[in-house]
Amino acid sequence: LKPVDLRHASRLVNHGPTVLVTSRHGDRRNVMAAAWSMPVEFLPPRIAVVIDKHTATAELVAASGVLGLCVPGRGIADFSYTVGSTSMRDVPDKFGRFGIGFDDSPTLGVPLVHGCAGWMECRVIPEAHTQSAYDTWFVEVIAAWADERVFSAGHWSFRDDNTALHTLHHIGAGLFGTPGVQVQGRRLG
């Protein structure tokens, strides 16, 4: 868990991975998966993420004004899929029930989930209209970290020896693509 320079934070999600949205209000903590997120600004790093207004996560985030965005690795694909299809209303403690640990983030106290490749703690930028009309929340990243085995000096390195930390890209029904096969685009003249 190594700090990521804020100017590189957007790179954690630039390539479109599924993220885990974590939340905390008082003693209540939750985690859900979200396939729909994207950076919108490099610096300050800002991210848009879709959180359905009917979810427990939306309720906690609205109450606290903060959330965590964690980038799960392939090693926790089952956990990631499962927390994307269960509600806190049925499973009050998804961490305990599905057997994954976390630490509270240092400034905002949102869960940073073990087994992830990257983590961000974020403050909500109040945007009532887009929250209501599109379930789209804009957040500002105030701190970021990565597992240096797969992301260091601002760059991802997806290799055969770190596949458990390869990011997950949700194709559908729990099937995830991972970026293990890569291609280098060349600049045409």
Added chain:
Amino acid sequence: LKPVDLRHASRLVNHGPTVLVTSRHGDRRNVMAAAWSMPVEFLPPRIAVVIDKHTATAELVAASGVLGLCVPGRGIADFSYTVGSTSMRDVPDKFGRFGIGFDDSPTLGVPLVHGCAGWMECRVIPEAHTQSAYDTWFVEVIAAWADERVFSAGHWSFRDDNTALHTLHHIGAGLFGTPGVQVQGRRLG
């Protein structure tokens, strides 16, 4: 180029691929790459995409109220990288200059780029604040198509025999991950 049912359109970008944003106003046509897009609604299918306000694309899209979103395949990785780092102001005809064809979409007349795996024609939903504050444009997909060799009946099928149509996920500096390696998440009890 087979029609995609609108209720499945979000699946074309659910897993976070880089897209080509195409635009047309009068006789002026353009294409740029965008790593930052996401669905925000299943039906009607709506997508958010970040288009820097200083680009020629933003100018054309603002003037016409329409755009195309094309999902490039690995076979045009060089084109995709190149149109993401050149401006129409320097290269007025990127299609001709970089040697890729297109067809105008049937209803809105936006370019559908050859060599892509999926295509959508979209109308802009006017949202002046998010366009200004976050360069974030919300659009509604009015028609979608896919190359059935890689996407049919609402599902992607990334296989060894269709790698040229595998989607591109921009890691940075022209390096793209592709979803050739997959993992099936299982539901935890």
